[in-house]
Amino acid sequence: MVTIGDVARRAGVSRSTVSYVLSGKRAISVATQHRIQEAIEELGFTPNAGARALATSQTMVLGLLLQFHADEFAPAMLQYVLPVSETARAHGYDILMVTDADGPRTIHRIGDSNMVDGFVLLDVTADDPRVPSLREVHQPGVLIGLPRDTHEVDAIDLDFTEAARILVDHLHERGHREIVLVTPPHHVVERGGSYVWRFRDAAIERAARYGIRIHAHYGEAQGSAVRRSMNQILDTWPDATALMVHNDATIAALPTILHERGIRVPDDLSVVSLYSRDFGEEFSLPFTAVESAAYELGHTAVSRLIERIQRGRESVPPQVQLIAPAITDRGSTRNLLPS
Amino acid sequence: MVTIGDVARRAGVSRSTVSYVLSGKRAISVATQHRIQEAIEELGFTPNAGARALATSQTMVLGLLLQFHADEFAPAMLQYVLPVSETARAHGYDILMVTDADGPRTIHRIGDSNMVDGFVLLDVTADDPRVPSLREVHQPGVLIGLPRDTHEVDAIDLDFTEAARILVDHLHERGHREIVLVTPPHHVVERGGSYVWRFRDAAIERAARYGIRIHAHYGEAQGSAVRRSMNQILDTWPDATALMVHNDATIAALPTILHERGIRVPDDLSVVSLYSRDFGEEFSLPFTAVESAAYELGHTAVSRLIERIQRGRESVPPQVQLIAPAITDRGSTRNLLPS
DNA sequence: TCATCCTGTCGAACCGGTTCGACAGGAGTT
DNA sequence: AACTCCTGTCGAACCGGTTCGACAGGATGA
Numbered sequence: 001m002v003t004i005g006d007v008a009r010r011a012g013v014s015r016s017t018v019s020y021v022l023s024g025k026r027a028i029s030v031a032t033q034h035r036i037q038e039a040i041e042e043l044g045f046t047p048n049a050g051a052r053a054l055a056t057s058q059t060m061v062l063g064l065l066l067q068f069h070a071d072e073f074a075p076a077m078l079q080y081v082l083p084v085s086e087t088a089r090a091h092g093y094d095i096l097m098v099t100d101a102d103g104p105r106t107i108h109r110i111g112d113s114n115m116v117d118g119f120v121l122l123d124v125t126a127d128d129p130r131v132p133s134l135r136e137v138h139q140p141g142v143l144i145g146l147p148r149d150t151h152e153v154d155a156i157d158l159d160f161t162e163a164a165r166i167l168v169d170h171l172h173e174r175g176h177r178e179i180v181l182v183t184p185p186h187h188v189v190e191r192g193g194s195y196v197w198r199f200r201d202a203a204i205e206r207a208a209r210y211g212i213r214i215h216a217h218y219g220e221a222q223g224s225a226v227r228r229s230m231n232q233i234l235d236t237w238p239d240a241t242a243l244m245v246h247n248d249a250t251i252a253a254l255p256t257i258l259h260e261r262g263i264r265v266p267d268d269l270s271v272v273s274l275y276s277r278d279f280g281e282e283f284s285l286p287f288t289a290v291e292s293a294a295y296e297l298g299h300t301a302v303s304r305l306i307e308r309i310q311r312g313r314e315s316v317p318p319q320v321q322l323i324a325p326a327i328t329d330r331g332s333t334r335n336l337l338p339s
Numbered sequence: 340m341v342t343i344g345d346v347a348r349r350a351g352v353s354r355s356t357v358s359y360v361l362s363g364k365r366a367i368s369v370a371t372q373h374r375i376q377e378a379i380e381e382l383g384f385t386p387n388a389g390a391r392a393l394a395t396s397q398t399m400v401l402g403l404l405l406q407f408h409a410d411e412f413a414p415a416m417l418q419y420v421l422p423v424s425e426t427a428r429a430h431g432y433d434i435l436m437v438t439d440a441d442g443p444r445t446i447h448r449i450g451d452s453n454m455v456d457g458f459v460l461l462d463v464t465a466d467d468p469r470v471p472s473l474r475e476v477h478q479p480g481v482l483i484g485l486p487r488d489t490h491e492v493d494a495i496d497l498d499f500t501e502a503a504r505i506l507v508d509h510l511h512e513r514g515h516r517e518i519v520l521v522t523p524p525h526h527v528v529e530r531g532g533s534y535v536w537r538f539r540d541a542a543i544e545r546a547a548r549y550g551i552r553i554h555a556h557y558g559e560a561q562g563s564a565v566r567r568s569m570n571q572i573l574d575t576w577p578d579a580t581a582l583m584v585h586n587d588a589t590i591a592a593l594p595t596i597l598h599e600r601g602i603r604v605p606d607d608l609s610v611v612s613l614y615s616r617d618f619g620e621e622f623s624l625p626f627t628a629v630e631s632a633a634y635e636l637g638h639t640a641v642s643r644l645i646e647r648i649q650r651g652r653e654s655v656p657p658q659v660q661l662i663a664p665a666i667t668d669r670g671s672t673r674n675l676l677p678s
Numbered sequence: 679t680c681a682t683c684c685t686g687t688c689g690a691a692c693c694g695g696t697t698c699g700a701c702a703g704g705a706g707t708t
Numbered sequence: 709a710a711c712t713c714c715t716g717t718c719g720a721a722c723c724g725g726t727t728c729g730a731c732a733g734g735a736t737g738a
Contacts, residue, residue, distance in 0.1 A: 001453070001477075003724055014688050019726055026727095029686060046451035050392030051724035054693045059389065061435070061454075068421055078417050082407055085438040094454070096400070097436040099424040112385035114340070115400075115433070138340075224623040256595040284563040342694055353718050358696055365697095368716060390694035393723045 002043045010039035022047070053114070062088050062305065063116035063139075064097045065106060065130065066123065069191070076248055076294075079278050080122055080144060083298030091306045093117070103130035111137030118305045120144065124155070125192030142305040144297055146194050150320045154308065156301050158292040159322035160195045160274075164202035166290055166327050167272045168212070171242045175336035176270065178213040179242040180233060182250050186218040199246050199274065215240065219247035226253045234261065241336060242270040245287075251275055252283050266334035274325075287332040290325045297323060341382045349378035361386070392453070401427050401644065402455035402478075403436045404445060404469065405462065408530070415587055415633075418617050419461055419483060422637030430645045432456070442469035450476030457644045459483065463494070464531030481644040483636055485533050489659045493647065495640050497631040498661035499534045499613075503541035505629055505666050506611045507551070510581050514675035515609065517552040518581040519572060521589050525557040538585050538613065554579065558586035565592045573600065580675060581609040584626075590614055591622050605673035613664075626671040629664045636662060 124145030463484030
């Protein structure tokens with residue numbers, strides 16, 4: 001390993017001078033700069049990250065905490081990981097990715113040993129045990145997902161309440177009076193996935209305001225169960241004119257299911273949904289949907305975190321940010337009103 | 340931050356004694372051990388990772404290099420990431436995940452600055468530019484995927500050649516004489532995904548040996564194109580009795596496509612495929628398939644890497660390991676022979 | 679001409695661990 | 709009683725950077 005001392009000797013200067021050339025924190029004559037640059041290139045010098053972290057107490061690494069739930073639809077997670085990684089790198093940070101099941105302990109292990117400068121928490125639940133831990137360590141953190149207690153917390157999520165309203169409004173405007181809502185699975189609720197009830201409650205309330213009958217069901221996440229459950233739901237409510245789906249596994253399987261039943265969209269049944277843009281493209285879903293911008297969420301989260309790291313923890317006030325969703329009309333809803 | 344010095348002072352011993360208690364590398368009296376343990380707990384001491392890395396030149400971090408190709412079916416990648424992460428953690432290592440497009444530079448950046456103790460390269464192509472870079476840095480690395488030049492390289496992959504033979508044999512034993520093969524998209528070949536031709540060539544050769552007519556086509560990766568291309572292929576070869584699919588996006592869409600065409604499996608058409616177990620479960624695919632154990636690949640790769648890190652680079656000879664695939668019969672092939 | 683300021687560089691201390699050699703003192707040997 | 713050996717602990721050096729204060733020497737100003 002070639003050290004800063006080797007470079008200094010080669011260039012005939014002291015170690016500190018090399019350091020100042022590297023950081024630019026003090027003026028160094030152009031001639032010396034050139035000699036040092038040459039030495040660096042000739043020797044192939046790269047600063048030792050550990051030593052630098054020790055001296056500066058900055059690691060230029062962000063901790064990304066994610067958990068895989070066996071009962072969850074996996075492809076969704078990746079859509080957040082990529083923008084987090086890319087945004088971090090654009091600011092000179094690397095990503096330490098931890099999938100450990102014990103989140104709180106992980107935060108302390110990583111944080112107390114100073115392996116990272118900050119944390120990104122993915123898929124945060126209502127009473128996520130990681131949130132209090134985050135307050136105990138001295139690195140800042142940002143959440144993707146909304147906990148119940150948002151006091152002094154930096155969080156970002158899609159505005160699921162608004163999303164539900166937009167979709168109900170969309171159906172109401174086209175004269176639908178009875179709709180079926182399929183939400184994420186019930187165990188996601190139990191786990192505390194607040195987006196489930198934020199969307200569900202808002203949809204029910206909005207429907208009630210219009211006098212629309214709405215039948216809310218919990219969907220399934222695993223292949224065969226999805227199909228069975230969906231068929232049962234469709235059997236139960238033959239008069240519903242529209243389907244509102246907030247469940248990736250269900251919407252991915254829906255084209256097949258409807259085809260099997262001989263149901264045409266939108267002639268026989270209208271369908272609206274909520275999924276991320278990437279997801280829709282991946283499965284080329286033909287449904288009118290509110291699209292959650294996973295990229296935007298990940299990108300914004302990391303940008304905010306880095307700003308907070310660099311400007312000091314207290315300079316940037318913590319903030320809960322709800323991203324406004326937008327609807328993309330793909331013509332999967334029928335207008336029942338006389339024109 | 341509480342340091343080892345604080346602990347030492349509290350326990351009334353020297354810093355080195357605390358260090359020896361932590362590492363167990365020298366005998367320390369039980370009484371002293373207890374005092375130090377108490378001090379550690381009272382003060383909440385956690386060793387600084389940077390300092391430790393500096394002193395030991397060990398970071399206990401592995402670099403995981405992966406690239407996302409926009410034209411690729413994303414869910415597959417995640418199946419490798421999880422076992423890599425879990426296996427690493429089980430051995431006390433964390434994962435630095437880098438998605439940078441410039442692999443060679445990343446390897447040098449991360450490796451030369453001593454941020455990691457070793458590398459895991461995912462989705463390695465035939466002439467992957469990262470492989471030569473891996474030879475230039477002083478950390479060992481392990482590949483998942485097979486490069487053309489396997490000289491002095493530690494790699495692991497599924498035995499795609501054998502997989503193809505197993506599937507052709509399976510169809511041959513049931514009397515099929517004309518089959519259609521759908522491989523991964525053509526741009527994957529251009530990129531150097533050697534698994535494409537390892538599987539394809541072996542299938543064609545094996546079919547030829549039996550005198551089976553085989554029509555090989557490149558599949559698509561994106562939703563709508565998948566369906567279009569598949570329909571076209573089916574139109575072109577109406578007499579084929581079996582379909583052999585080596586493409587995640589195609590096999591995921593196949594139930595829908597076949598249903599739309601009114602084709603029943605296996606009565607009208609036999610289907611065999613190659614996909615990973617997790618993938619099949621995710622989409623509850625009902626096809627007889629050779630299953631690639633992504634978990635096993637990731638797990639084995641990391642285990643080998645860690646052994647090599649700990650036993651010294653030369654102690655463990657580099658090795659190319661091809662995992663033998665196994666077929667799971669789900670009854671999607673019809674027996675055409677008179678019984 | 680001398681005090682003052684600025685520029686460029688150096689040496690030393692420091693970050694927080696690990697590890698080696700030294701050594702005190704008690705146990706075991708002869 | 710003198711010697712050797714073993715156990716437990718300490719001090720100092722080291723890992724490879726950063727940063728602060730000091731200072732030499734030339735430029736500037738009065």
